[in-house]
Amino acid sequence: MAGPWQKLPPRRGHDARATGPRDRREGAPHADAATPRDPAPRVPARRGEEVRLHGLNAVRALFQARPEALRKLYLTQARVPALKPLLAWCVANRVGYRVVEEADLNKLAASAHHEGVVADVLRRPPLTLEAWLAALPAGPALALWLDGVGNPHNFGAILRSAAHFGVAGLLLPQDSPLALSGAAARVAEGGAEAVPLVQAGDSASAFATLRAAGFGLAATLVEGGDNLFAAKLPQRLVYVMGAEGEGMDRNLAKTCDLTLSIPGTGRVESLNVASATAVLLAQWASVINFPTI
16 A cells, blocks of 8 residues: 655654655554654755765765765665665654655656665765865875766766776866766766765866876877877876767867877777776776775
8 A cells, every 4th residue: 555755753844745656654664763863954955956866876875975965765665675774864864765666766766777766865065176185185196077078877987987996086177067967876886975076167277276286187089199008197197088979179188298098909989988987097096006995
């Protein structure tokens, strides 16, 4: 039988009545799964401040890194055992959740690839370039400048590789529309919470600031650059990645310190931006012997 949201103790400013998909009461965790406490009142999110995530590892990573960002949770009955700690936290902190049907999740995620869980969460605001640099420890550091990357699946794959290889930040140029989406977070498999986004501003000012902080800038070209595997890579490096399809802006490439290409057989025109990023990150990690495990 369908019913309303899992009943939780009311909190100030919260209307327990819901208008989303209906839940199944059978098998839903009881309210005594954790001891409720009285958290500080939540400030309602403004439009655009929330993002709907889906995917098991994406939601788990959010819970581990920023549980306070969780606003609503939807899951199938089959996912209850795997998400018991998260559900207990929801009870303790009066965050609504629902056990729903697979078809409901398909609608909520606008995808069948939700892996049995969907969450509405607050976006993590991007850092300024100055704040990011101030928090960066001394020593080797790797960052990515994403010039024109827009496909959410490519973005998610880049986030996953960036998390694996310890990338310190993804730098977004001025007016970049790139932002985390549910599809990108799912493809990232938890990597979206491990790599900060940085609003870096216009390229001329940002590149000067990065150089002053000891970074070299390497333009990545489909062809015409130095062989990646023979190049001397600096320990503090920003790979400047071009857009899907048209690749790197040649005028932007001219302002970089290095131009690099990934050699191959020539049997295909090039790697896509996500695959190329993984190769570039692996080469830098191997050159400086950076631990990834």
